[in-house]
Amino acid sequence: xxxxxELLLLCPTCKKSVxxxxxxxxxxxxxxxxxxxxxxxxxxxxxxxxxxxRKICKDMEEHPEHWDNYKPLKLYPSYAAFCDDPEEQxxxxxxxxxxxxAENEHFKTDRETDILYYGDEAKGTWIQDGET
Ligand SMILES: [Zn+2]
Numbered sequence: 637x638x639x640x641x642e643l644l645l646l647c648p649t650c651k652k653s654v655x656x657x658x659x660x661x662x663x664x665x666x667x668x669x670x671x672x673x674x675x676x677x678x679x680x681x682x683x684x685x686x687x688x689x690r691k692i693c694k695d696m697e698e699h700p701e702h703w704d705n706y707k708p709l710k711l712y713p714s715y716a717a718f719c720d721d722p723e724e725q726x727x728x729x730x731x732x733x734x735x736x737x738a739e740n741e742h743f744k745t746d747r748e749t750d751i752l753y754y755g756d757e758a759k760g761t762w763i764q765d766g767e768t
Contacts, residue, residue: 645677 645654647668654666654677663675682690695702720727 644680644682646680647672648674648676648678651678 645666646652647654647666647670649672650668650670652668652670654668654672654674657665657667657673659665665673665675666677667673716722716725718729718732719725720729
């Protein structure tokens with residue numbers, strides 16, 4: 637049986653992600669981090685960035701030596717990193733943020749609306765902010 641990597645399985649009770657717990661003769665049981673067991677987790681389709689993140693996670697599991705390649709993706713640079721003067725935090729340049737995002741693939745553009753969404757890894761959500 638192959639896992640469908642395009643789907644995220646969520647606990648129907650608390651909406652947290654579930655992991656495969658055990659299989660009985662009929663079905664597969666899943667367990668979330670809060671300990672709820674379910675045989676019918678919510679199936680949520682992954683968006684582009686989640687598929688991307690999942691690929692990275694899988695790759696890192698199989699090739700821990702690749703970790704160094706991905707380290708830069710784990711942290712957003714500080715605000716100061718985009719300033720002319722990082723000490724004083726003056727001369728902030730939004731274009732540098734845009735470039736950084738482009739280089740780090742933490743963005744996507746909605747084809748319908750052309751709105752640019754920024755990935756907020758800490759929250760795991762997309763922020764809509766077309767100004768930068
Ligand atoms: Zn739960």
